[in-house]
Structures are given as structure tokens and as C-alpha cells.
Amino acid sequence: xxxxxxxxxxxxxxxxxxxxxxxATLIWIIPRLSPVDPAEVMLGRMAAxxxxxxxxxxxxxxLRERFGLNEPLWVQYLLYLRSIITFDFGLSAASFPTPxxxxxxxALPWTIGLMLLSVIITFIIGNALGAFMVWERTPRxxxxxxxxxxxxxxxxxxxxxxxxMYVFAVQLRALxxxxxxxxxVEPGWxxxxxLSVVEHGTLPALSxxxxxxxxxxxxxxxxxxxxxxxxxxxxxxxxxxxxxxxxYKYMVRNAILPQVTAFALKIGLLVSGQILVERIFxxxxxxxxxxxxxxxxxxxxxxxVSFIIILMTAISVFIVDLIxxxxxxxxxxxxxxxx
Amino acid sequence: MTxxxxxxxAGTAFAVALTGAVAAQDVPREDTVIFDIDRTIxxxxxxxxxxxxxxxxxxxxxxxxxxxxxLNYESGExxxxxxxxxxxxxAQDEWTVTLRDGVTWSDGETFDADDVIFSxxxxxxxxxxxxxxxATIRAQVASVEKVDDLTVTFSLNSSNPRFILENFANRIxxxxxxxxxxxxxxxGDPATFAFNPPIGTGPYTMxxxxxxxxxxxxxxxxxxxxxxxxxxxxxxxxxxxxxGGEENRAxxxxxxxxxxxxxVTLGTFEAMGFQNPNVIAWFNDLPYAWPDPCARQxxxxxxxxxxxxxxxxxxxxxxxxxxxxxxxxxxxxxxxxRTMFVQYGAMDPFIDAxxxxxxxxxxxxxxxxxxxxxxxxxxxxxxxxxxxLNGEELTANIHVNSASSEYTRTIDVIVEQLNRAGVNARAVxxxxxxxxxxxxxxxxxxxxxxxxxxxxxxxxxxxxxRYTNASIAPIGERAPGxxxxxxxxxDATAAxxxxxxxxxxxxxxxxxxxxxxxxxxxxxxxEVPFVPLxxxxxxxxxxxxxxxxxxxxxxxxxxxxxxxxxxHQIIHNLExxx
Numbered sequence: 053x054x055x056x057x058x059x060x061x062x063x064x065x066x067x068x069x070x071x072x073x074x075x076a077t078l079i080w081i082i083p084r085l086s087p088v089d090p091a092e093v094m095l096g097r098m099a100a101x102x103x104x105x106x107x108x109x110x111x112x113x114x115l116r117e118r119f120g121l122n123e124p125l126w127v128q129y130l131l132y133l134r135s136i137i138t139f140d141f142g143l144s145a146a147s148f149p150t151p152x153x154x155x156x157x158x159a160l161p162w163t164i165g166l167m168l169l170s171v172i173i174t175f176i177i178g179n180a181l182g183a184f185m186v187w188e189r190t191p192r193x194x195x196x197x198x199x200x201x202x203x204x205x206x207x208x209x210x211x212x213x214x215x216x217m218y219v220f221a222v223q224l225r226a227l228x229x230x231x232x233x234x235x236x237v238e239p240g241w242x243x244x245x246x247l248s249v250v251e252h253g254t255l256p257a258l259s260x261x262x263x264x265x266x267x268x269x270x271x272x273x274x275x276x277x278x279x280x281x282x283x284x285x286x287x288x289x290x291x292x293x294x295x296x297x298x299x300y301k302y303m304v305r306n307a308i309l310p311q312v313t314a315f316a317l318k319i320g321l322l323v324s325g326q327i328l329v330e331r332i333f334x335x336x337x338x339x340x341x342x343x344x345x346x347x348x349x350x351x352x353x354x355x356x357v358s359f360i361i362i363l364m365t366a367i368s369v370f371i372v373d374l375i376x377x378x379x380x381x382x383x384x385x386x387x388x389x390x391x
Numbered sequence: 392m393t394x395x396x397x398x399x400x401a402g403t404a405f406a407v408a409l410t411g412a413v414a415a416q417d418v419p420r421e422d423t424v425i426f427d428i429d430r431t432i433x434x435x436x437x438x439x440x441x442x443x444x445x446x447x448x449x450x451x452x453x454x455x456x457x458x459x460x461x462l463n464y465e466s467g468e469x470x471x472x473x474x475x476x477x478x479x480x481x482a483q484d485e486w487t488v489t490l491r492d493g494v495t496w497s498d499g500e501t502f503d504a505d506d507v508i509f510s511x512x513x514x515x516x517x518x519x520x521x522x523x524x525x526a527t528i529r530a531q532v533a534s535v536e537k538v539d540d541l542t543v544t545f546s547l548n549s550s551n552p553r554f555i556l557e558n559f560a561n562r563i564x565x566x567x568x569x570x571x572x573x574x575x576x577x578x579g580d581p582a583t584f585a586f587n588p589p590i591g592t593g594p595y596t597m598x599x600x601x602x603x604x605x606x607x608x609x610x611x612x613x614x615x616x617x618x619x620x621x622x623x624x625x626x627x628x629x630x631x632x633x634x635g636g637e638e639n640r641a642x643x644x645x646x647x648x649x650x651x652x653x654x655v656t657l658g659t660f661e662a663m664g665f666q667n668p669n670v671i672a673w674f675n676d677l678p679y680a681w682p683d684p685c686a687r688q689x690x691x692x693x694x695x696x697x698x699x700x701x702x703x704x705x706x707x708x709x710x711x712x713x714x715x716x717x718x719x720x721x722x723x724x725x726x727x728x729r730t731m732f733v734q735y736g737a738m739d740p741f742i743d744a745x746x747x748x749x750x751x752x753x754x755x756x757x758x759x760x761x762x763x764x765x766x767x768x769x770x771x772x773x774x775x776x777x778x779x780l781n782g783e784e785l786t787a788n789i790h791v792n793s794a795s796s797e798y799t800r801t802i803d804v805i806v807e808q809l810n811r812a813g814v815n816a817r818a819v820x821x822x823x824x825x826x827x828x829x830x831x832x833x834x835x836x837x838x839x840x841x842x843x844x845x846x847x848x849x850x851x852x853x854x855x856x857r858y859t860n861a862s863i864a865p866i867g868e869r870a871p872g873x874x875x876x877x878x879x880x881x882d883a884t885a886a887x888x889x890x891x892x893x894x895x896x897x898x899x900x901x902x903x904x905x906x907x908x909x910x911x912x913x914x915x916x917x918e919v920p921f922v923p924l925x926x927x928x929x930x931x932x933x934x935x936x937x938x939x940x941x942x943x944x945x946x947x948x949x950x951x952x953x954x955x956x957x958x959h960q961i962i963h964n965l966e967x968x969x
Binding site for chain 2: 086087088089092093094095096109110111112114115144145146147148149150154155158214217218221222225229230231232233235236238239331332333334336340341344347349
């Protein structure tokens with residue numbers, strides 16, 4: 053593949069499988085360390101709702117049977133491994149008997165849409181601002197304005213969300229307050245639905261962008277400072293190359309590599325959504341699914357969502373590992389020497 | 392209108408024109424009532440009410456499915472709805488229910504005894520129907536028979552004077568719902584049947600479902616209006632919308648985008664009132680909140696020293712200042728509990744009987760009397776202000792569910808009160824599932840915050856029966872039904888049990904019951920297996936901008952829990968604001 057030795061790809065593939073297996077095993081073990089099982093949690097939920105639970109022992113036994121909790125642990129583990137390979141995470145306890153995979157399938161597109169857009173916009177804006185903070189040709193006023201924008205990064209997303217909500221939804225009535233689309237809009241492949249989604253996604257996306265672009269800006273600034281003093285940059289200047297050309301072709305291109313790695317990790321993590329942002333905007337994505345599952349002690353959903361997050365992160369890292377040698381010839385050469 | 396909004400609207404109009412997409416029929420805001428739901432509708436395609444999940448409270452059992460009866464929390468009466476009456480044999484193990492004539496399902500099929508028989512038998516034969524209501528039917532009903540098209544007779548496993556109340560009257564949250572035989576008989580496994588599209592007998596039918604909202608539109612052919620039972624409700628459309636949290640609820644009500652919201656804190660409610668004077672609650676002034684059915688209390692594990700001693704338990708009860716809990720932990724939004732019961736109008740005769748007999752709990756503390764009791768047990772006050780006996784400090788570990796600040800704030804106040812009086816108390820916050828899955832049922836606590844006497848709302852037996860010695864599990868084993876988790880098992884328990892069991896065989900409303908309640912409660916007040924604390928506060932804001940007729944303490948046709956099956960009454964009482 054593009055000159056990458058096959059041993060390199062096989063190594064990375066083994067790392068991917070091992071990572072996913074170990075993580076999947078951990079998320080199976082951790083809930084089982086709890087002294088209570090999902091059946092007891094469901095019974096407790098009925099009791100917490102008030103009044104006496106008639107025939108509670110019988111209910112408990114039936115629920116254990118349904119969840120397969122009466123099987124020996126090793127059988128449960130093997131069944132679990134078999135099921136996650138097919139993305140079958142079992143049935144939700146809180147929305148019984150809905151399969152967890154269908155809950156995830158329902159939530160995932162919303163989160164990917166919201167987060168992908170937010171992360172890409174944030175990546176572009178954040179890195180551009182970081183580069184401009186260091187570039188000597190940046191107007192002085194921008195060198196003051198850009199750092200002061202960093203104040204937004206100190207605001208938790210939930211607060212920025214509430215602030216935006218108050219200004220744009222309550223006071224100006226310009227954007228909707230909650231939901232992923234209009235109250236009476238029917239989901240479907242229509243322009244009305246698409247526009248409604250964009251309208252409803254604007255505030256949640258903005259609240260994420262506002263508080264996260266600083267991460268990229270500061271990271272890029274640090275990298276640019278390092279690159280700025282490199283000999284090849286000085287040589288380029290000495291050769292009389294245009295400053296803008298030096299910025300893009302010499303400085304940004306070299307400084308951006310670690311940012312791309314971080315971006316890949318973010319892509320993997322973005323399936324987990326922004327829990328608090330999704331919650332306050334009633335945006336039913338993965339973050340809110342996870343939030344509700346934690347509240348409900350819905351272990352199957354927690355496991356399913358965690359597994360998807362792990363899988364996406366591991367795959368992202370794997371892809372970056374494959375792309376890296378293509379972006380950076382030094383890595384490709386080192387890989388070839390090792391091979 | 393801002394440029395942004397104008398462009399978005401223009402864009403939407405253009406898009407609709409472009410694609411020819413037709414939006415759902417528009418119903419004006421003033422004809423729509425919008426309720427809040429506090430949970431996501433995780434499976435909007437599933438309308439099976441016999442399995443867990445948000446499958447009823449999103450409007451289904453408030454608008455589409457109707458109950459046989461509705462309990463009135465204020466009068467204590469069981470009011471007829473799909474059924475007109477009920478009666479039992481003398482042994483109260485056979486109950487006959489008469490159904491209303493002229494009821495039809497929204498698809499035009501007749502609702503009759505066959506639907507009832509089918510639904511009950513389905514619950515009896517399918518253990519996979521795991522919600523509370525079918526499980527209760529399985530535990531109580533032996534068989535059901537059709538007498539005629541409008542009459543059914545239930546044969547019970549044992550005598551139960553509260554059979555209708557417990558199963559068909561919306562006592563708490565919901566009741567057993569009758570399903571259409573002509574639809575469900577075609578389904579395979581009823582535990583996995585999604586019942587989509589759903590039908591019901593109610594005045595609304597399902598129009599659209601999504602994970603965050605449910606839309607129900609009025610069925611102008613509703614049987615109730617046609618038969619003269621009741622006028623059509625005024626709202627043309629009912630929407631249940633997931634608000635997303637307290638801050639959103641507030642914003643939605645303030646901007647008139649919602650008419651009824653789930654509970655909020657006092658601060659939020661007052662802030663809403665400043666911005667929108669049309670926001671009201673159950674009371675006009677403090678405590679504002681309606682008490683939900685599960686009054687708060689503190690359990691003792693009566694097998695753990697020194698709390699195995701009734702005097703020590705009584706001392707703790709006397710050290711607790713309930714007024715302070717109300718003022719500090721609840722900011723004045725609730726009331727101190729006088730007895731083990733929730734303080735609804737229908738419970739007044741029983742609470743008054745306990746009070747008259749001198750067995751009610753005082754709202755304020757009596758620290759001197761409590762300390763005298765503790766010292767009577769041989770404890771002496773140490774130099775650090777904590778009682779000691781044989782060199783050991785008097786300590787109290789209070790388990791509390793950490794899921795809500797309401798719970799932890801209450802226990803923090805109690806810990807402070809006990810510490811000041813010489814008991815080295817500390818709160819032990821426990822995660823929700825461990826609390827309900829292990830701490831309470833297995834008796835893994837010294838003291839714990841709970842609401843385990845929850846059950847009674849119009850008669851006393853349901854709550855009192857939870858503290859008998861009928862089925863006391865050893866510590867470490869599960870207390871059946873979360874009853875008597877503190878394992879109170881003394882001579883007083885036996886005497887208490889005898890009275891409560893007698894009461895259990897008597898008809899609801901028997902005039903002898905209040906005196907029996909007072910006598911039985913005397914044992915509870917003397918031995919204090921748990922300390923009643925305060926009523927549970929639900930501060931539910933209603934918006935009168937578009938709709939009036941909300942339930943309040945003054946307009947108390949029933950309680951304001953609009954996520955319960957009894958909310959049919961709320962919707963029928965709503966009138967357009969002028």
C-alpha cells in the first residue's frame with residue numbers, strides 16, 4: 053500500500069484487534085464488579101417509583117433469565133464476545149425489549165452529524181488562528197484579539213450552551229431552544245427536514261465550537277513557535293520566498309502533523325458526543341444516550357456505547373497510522389529501514 | 392424578526408415549495424397543549440405498555456388509552472371511566488366489574504368484556520410482560536370470566552378489598568391497561584409485540600412519534616362525546632415534548648413554548664414567575680409544591696446496636712427538627728410529616744385519628760427529652776460533645792442515595808442536627824443502583840433515607856402493610872417487595888401486624904378503620920422502626936397563557952401529576968385562556 057511494508061500494516065492490525073479485545077473485556081468486567089445485577093436494578097427502579105412491588109422475587113428470577121444472568125460467568129463472557137462481533141449488545145433494560153444496537157443506530161447519525169461538523173470547523177478555525185498568532189505578518193490588532201478569544205475556552209460547554217440559548221433562542225427568538233428538528237416536522241429526505249436539522253443544530257454546534265477551538269489554537273501556536281526557528285524556515289526566508297508561501301508550505305505543513313493525530317483521536321471520540329451539550333439541547337445523540345443509560349443503570353447500553361467509542365477510536369488511530377507514512381516521508385523511510 | 396430568522400423561514404418556505412413536501416397538518420398554538428416529558432422516548436416505534444421504557448407517559452396513557460377508573464386523591468373516591476361500577480362478594484375474593492356501554496376503539500371496533508378477558512389472560516399467561524401492572528395481576532388473579540358483554544368477574548387467589556384500587560384505578564402512575572383483543576390476538580409473543588400503530592379508546596390518536604416528542608391529535612369521533620359521557624376536550628392537539636432539563640423547562644415556559652413542565656426547584660420557579668406572571672403551581676404561595684405520594688423518611692436497621700433499642704430510635708426521632716429540614720433542605724416547598732402517611736385530603740381521617748390519639752410526630756425537635764433517653768441508656772457526654780459508652784462513641788452512619796441533591800441535602804441537615812446533640816453522625820452517599828439493589832433490600836445499613844412506606848393515597852393499609860412481620864428476611868437476604876427492610880420484629884411488631892392484617896380484610900372506607908390505624912400507628916410511634924420526615928415536594932409549573940383549568944389546591948378536581956394515567960381529567964378540564 054503506497055510503499056508501506058505489509059509487516060507494518062499487519063503490526064498495526066494486531067494492535068487494533070488487541071486494543072479492541074482488551075477494552076471490550078474491561079467493559080464487560082467492570083459492570084460485573086458492581087454488587088447488583090441489571091435485574092436487581094430494574095426491580096429497584098420499580099420500587100423507587102413508589103409502592104409495593106408484588107411478586108418481586110418472581111420478577112427478579114424472570115428478569116435474570118431474560119438477561120442470561122443465570123449462566124456461568126465464562127458462558128456469559130463467550131456469549132458477549134460472540135455478540136459484540138455482530139454488534140448485538142443485547143436488550144436495553146430501561147427500554148426493554150429494545151435492542152441496544154437499534155438505540156445506537158438511532159442516536160449515532162445525530163451525533164456524527166453534529167460533532168463532525170463542529171470538529172471540522174473547530175479544527176480549521178483553531179489551527180488557522182494558532183498559525184496567525186505566531187506569523188510575524190499578522191496585523192498587530194489580531195495578535196491582541198485572537199488571544200482574548202481564548203476566554204471562551206474557559207467556559208464549560210453547558211454554560212456556553214445556556215448563554216447562547218438565552219441570547220439566540222429566548223431573547224432574539226432567532227433559533228430554536230431544543231430538539232434536533234422542528235416540533236411538527238416529519239423526519240425524511242425533504243428540504244424542510246434538512247433545513248430544520250441545520251436550524252436546530254446551529255446552537256449546539258456553536259456552543260461546542262466556541263469552547264473547543266482554543267485547544268487547537270494553543271496547540272498550533274506552540275508547534276508554530278517551534279517550527280519558526282527551524283533552519284529550513286530561515287533558509288526559505290533567506291531565499292526571498294514570499295512570506296505567505298513560507299507560512300503555508302514550510303511552517304503550517306510541518307506544524308500540522310501532531311494536530312492531525314489529535315484530530316484523528318477526536319474523530320474517534322466524537323461518537324461519544326458532547327454529553328452535556330446534547331442534554332441541555334435535548335439533542336438525542338450518543339452523548340445523551342450514554343447520559344440516560346448511566347442514570348438508568350442500563351449496563352447493556354453503557355457497554356454498547358463504550359464499545360462503539362473504543363472501536364471508532366481504535367480504527368481512527370489505525371487509519372492515522374496508515375496515513376502518516378504518506379504525509380511524512382521521514383516515517384515512511386524509517387518504516388522501510390525497519391522492514 | 393431578525394434577519395437570521397427571516398432567512399431561515401424564507402429558506403424553509405422555498406424548500407417546501409421546491410420539494411413539494413407537505414408538513415404535518417398545522418394546528419395553531421392556541422389549540423395545542425404542550426406537556427413536558429423528562430425522559431427520552433428511546434423506542435418511539437414501540438407502544439407495548441407491559442414492558443419497561445417510555446411507552447405510556449409520552450401521552451399514550453394520558454390521551455389514547457383510557458383506564459377503567461380514576462382515583463381522586465382529594466376525595467378518595469374511585470371515579471368511573473371505561474367501567475361504571477364494581478362490587479365484590481362477601482369474602483372479597485371475587486370482584487365483578489361493569490363496563491360502560493357504547494365505548495369503541497378508535498378504529499370503530501366495540502370495546503367490551505372480551506377485551507378485558509383477553510388482556511387479563513394475556514398477563515396471566517405471559518411472564519415476559521414484566522411491568523408492575525401485569526406482574527400484580529399475575530400475583531393476585533386466579534381467573535377471569537365473562538358474565539355478559541359488559542360484565543366480567545375476577546376470581547382472586549385470596550381476599551383483597553383493594554383489588555380495583557390496586558389494579559384499575561390509577562392509584563400511583565398508572566393502572567392495568569385494557570388492550571384491543573382484535574389487534575393483540577394477531578400478535579405473536581406479547582412481550583415483544585410493538586403494537587404499532589397503536590389504537591385506544593381515548594379522545595386522541597397518535598399522529599407522530601420521535602425520540603424527543605409525541606404528537607396526539609383529537610379524534611372528533613370519540614365515543615365519549617358521541618355517547619354523552621363527556622364533551623370532547625378543548626385542545627385539538629396534545630404534544631409531549633422532552634424539555635432536556637430544568638433550565639430548558641424554565642425557558643420553554645417563560646417563552647410560552649410549553650404549558651406544563653416537570654418539577655423545578657424553588658429558585659427556578661420564582662425566576663420563571665418574574666419573567667412570566669402566567670406561571671402557576673399547586674399552591675399560590677409557599678410551599679407551592681404538590682406532595683408526591685412517597686413521603687420521605689429515615690429507616691433504622693433494628694438488628695444493629697444501639698439501634699436495636701427502641702428508646703435509642705425514639706431519641707433520634709426526637710432530635711430531628713422537621714421544620715428545619717423543610718426550611719433548609721426544601722427551601723420551604725414542603726411540609727413536615729405528622730405520620731407515616733402522605734398528607735392528601737383523602738388521608739385526613741387517618742392522619743387526624745393518629746394525631747388525636749397522641750401518636751403523631753412533632754414538627755420540632757425535643758433535644759432535652761432525647762438526650763435524657765440516651766443518657767438513660769448509660770451514655771455520657773464526652774469532652775468533645777459526643778456521647779460515649781464504655782469508651783466508645785455513639786455513632787450513626789446514614790446511607791443515602793446520591794442520585795439527587797434532595798436526598799443528600801436532607802441527610803446533611805439531619806447529620807448536623809444529630810452531631811449538635813451528641814451523636815457522631817455521618818452521611819454515607821451510595822450510588823443509585825447499589826442503594827436500591829443492595830443497601831435497602833438486603834438491610835445493609837444502620838440508618839437510611841428512603842420512602843418505603845409509600846403506597847397509601849386514599850386508604851391506610853397499603854403503607855401500613857409494609858412494616859408487618861409477615862415476611863421478614865434475614866439480614867443479607869432480599870426483603871420481599873422492599874417491605875420492612877429494617878427487620879422490625881418485636882412484640883410490638885406482632886401486635887401491629889395483627890391490627891394491620893385485620894384491617895387488610897376490611898372494605899375500603901369501613902368506619903372502624905381510622906381507630907385501628909391510630910392503634911397500630913401507636914406501635915410505630917413507640918418503637919420507631921423508621922422516622923417520618925417530610926412530604927415529598929413536586930413543584931410543577933403550569934402556564935395559563937394559552938390554557939386555564941389546571942389542577943391546583945383551589946381547583947382540586949384531582950392531583951397535578953400530568954405524566955400519570957389520570958391526566959385524562961386534566962386534559963378534559965383545560966379551557967382556552969381568554
